[in-house]
Amino acid sequence: MIVAKFGGSSMADAEQFKKVKRIIESNPHRSAVVVSALGKSELEPVKLTDQLIKLSQLKSNKLQYQNELVKIEKRLADIKAALALNVDIVELLKPIQSPQNNLTEAEITSRGEYFTATLLADYLDWQMVDAADFISINNHQIDYDLSLKKLNQITNEKQHLIVPGFYARNEQQQITLLERGGGDTSGAILANLLDADLYENWTDTSGILQVDPRIINHSRKIYELTFDELQELAYLGIQVFNSAAIHPVKIKGIPIQIKNTNHPQDLGTRVVLQRAHPTDITGFAGKQNQTIINLKQYQLNRDISAIAALINCLRSQNYNFEYYQTAADQLTLIFNQIEDQELCNALDLIQQQFSNQLEINVQNHIALVAIVSESLKQHPAMTGSFIDKLDQSDINVKSVFQATNDIKVVFGVNNCDYQNAIKMLYNQA
Template structure:
């Protein structure tokens, strides 16, 4: 049995859904289908998730909402019409669901937003199930609640309660059926809908893979593979045929957007391979993410290069810092006091830098933190870099290459790219570089062209 997830671009309209159905029919072991909400049909279009968010804002404002409801309903009816389904009853059902959604009581605004945007997936799974049965496939809609998926944490960034996996263990599948599961959301212990973090449907697919133990988790998107570097930075980069869990985790941290790191953790626990495939080119090899390399897989020195500009850095210099007992403890207490987490803390004899994820704290928190550090720790130099980028150079083959640091840094130096931080993990399969945002793109290009040519 395989778990198969389809993203929003794969389900944007009837023609795309027809491709998805052919993919499901081509392999009888594809029995668990995780679906996103319909994505953009063309460049200036709106995703259904965005329409649902607009609907929520209109309801909160107390404004007229009939137009937005009709727009949302029409997106689903358009898909149903493609398969020649009589839509009178479906239209009534969709309208009732959306009207009930705005009439429900919610503990706070976050719960309201979670319910509204989560219904993009809910309604799509419901419609797709009807379409599958209409064309002769034996399909069953399966709500996350019926599967026993229960969440904890905040409504818009929920995490799965591990006890949910015990509930999934009891699920049995008819060998001839497809179960259609809406991605992105589940329910908390009070029965309220909550949503996962970004890439939420990917997370649902990974959760189901961990709970149902398939032979393969297939993730269909709009790209044929994961590339060594972002096509937005390097023109026509080479594809990655095989990738290990460790490599994927390292690359996802620095912005590899095909799968977030949260979306692969559940499958890592069971060593289930993940296949990245393209809905529009399903016969392409794609990228296979595996537990570990085997001898017949080529081990290039570098597997991937990723960069992200979401960081900030704090540099402190104080003479004899290394001999002052308790300096780091005092610094960390200040971070704790302001509810700020840090990503990395490279140190020297008299120097200490801290790398922060700017998405996790507000500018006001960072400003208050810096003021307390200056007042309480009295550093000789205290500098804040708000435009900081991190580049991850990753590859299982790096561990056995004694020249890898030199091979990475030499071409960067030749291009006058100033690296302010270098960190190689204990696993030796990654090198992290810190540098100004305005040099990050050139740095990625320089590393890529040095190892893989033009």
């Protein structure tokens, strides 16, 4: 069985619906489909989700929202007419149309996926199963046992299902949204529940590139990578796949295939537990505008209570670090860039947690440049050669972060050296 998820660009208009239908029908094993809300197209420059958010805000502020509703109705009606569907658009819109229906913003926003799934189910003559009827969240986590129980109560066939992505139901029985890009997560959850053989993620790109195309045009494509490598690249800003969608399929070893709806013949990128050629460099990524705070004190690593109190204190003030690294006498924290006054406040909070003398070194306006590869675990000495290459290119390495058995090495460089550092490492790999 294949679970296929189609993103907003794949569901943008009637022509995209036709492509999706051809893809689904080309393989009988594609028996469960998750969809995002209608995305942007040439005639529709705004995502349906954003239209619904705007409508929700107008309604909550008791402002005129009928014009926005008319735009949404026309958009759905155009697809209905082009595909000769039987969906009653007026009936479909009733819950968000009435001023008396005090729907939450999450409920209104989720209708983008719901409307899109309803249209596609009609087009394919498949069963539409509402995600809110079975995907359950308890204590901010997916409850897989309860979700599977509910799914089995709805359908025993587990065949030819259309499911709207991006939302679920929480323990208060309210519709709650997954994080942006949560359609990927919904697809991964469904693949997990159905014990799928493969989870396909259809988008508008033919897989993942080794480098952000805004930095290097036509960089090499990644044909295969591991779940852990994808997790690291997604965390560092690769936009093709939502990092929260990795865990549901990883725990069952279900491969992911990232494909292009507009070019379905392209191989795309496959995500697996173990690569066939783990010696290759997988990808290069990074983030600009970071702040590095290095704390040094004799036997700092033994002052666990102070370190824990420090971290909790910083988090309570919304200073959430991206990375940290410890050594015998040092603790290094990396944050999204903290500006001057906030930085002073953060340093005061740090100082308050330590009674003894504490050396604090701050580096601001730093970029992180990461190399991701399973091969780094077997060959940690590779890091030295990367540092040499950066040094030969007159790129000053401010810091290096690499834990034991880590599949990435992260270099801190000046913001102004960010793109040059990635280009140099890519060209030398």
